[in-house]
Amino acid sequence: MNAGLVAIGPSMNGLDISPPSHVWKNCLANLCCFADTVSIRLDVLRMGEDLSKVVAEEVKDICCAMGTDIHEIIMATNKWNRWNWREELIRSVDSLAPEIVLTPDCDEMFGPDLWKDLFRLRTSDEPMSLVFDYVMVVSDGKQVSKYPGKPHVKAYKWVPNITYFDRRRGYRGLAAPWFYVRKERQLSAQSKIYHFSHFDSMCREGRKLL
Secondary structure, three states: OOOOEEEEEEEEOOOOOOOOOHHHHHHHHHHHOOOOEEEEEEEHHHHOHHHHHHHHHHHHHHHHHHOOEEEEEEEEOOOOOOOHHHHHHHHHOHHHOOOEEEOOOOOEEEOOOHHHHHHHHHOOOOOOEEEEOEEEOOOOOOOOOOOOOOOEEEEEEOOOOOOOEEOOOEEOOOOOOHHHOOHHHEEEOOOOEEEOOOOOHHHHHHOOOO
């Protein structure tokens, strides 16, 4: 089954759904504008079962309102690290064999010109990924440094057995599956990722990014 354009992620924990709660909801709605199907991961270990169930219902409501299918909501009880949540999400869509995968974090929003980059990706002769630069979004005029400082892989063509973790080499970083680590398999996106990690003082304090 080829599912077209699938989004894996975001992974959400207690910090991610704290006030202002509209941030993650708006980011999810933005993702639904581009994706046919989504898989979401909720960190039950950090959020607790009750809150996770509430958020799961809110996710369903948003996706339903946007007309986007939900493939899976992963209720994760294992300890989070930098790569395992990405691996859980990409494994969740193996059966779909999607054409393109989007992989934003829950505080990231694609720009309106993403469609142009997706066209470049879709029409590339070889499997390629899209690497995005970041624009910081703040609500209180605070001057913040760009975070992260380096561009990250946030979209790519799906290939069989794609993985974020290699037994010998571990996780590469920059949100890149090992298949797309090499520069010749990366396209620089012309659109940007809008990042809400520093959106207000609560976000900055919660993430220790003051």
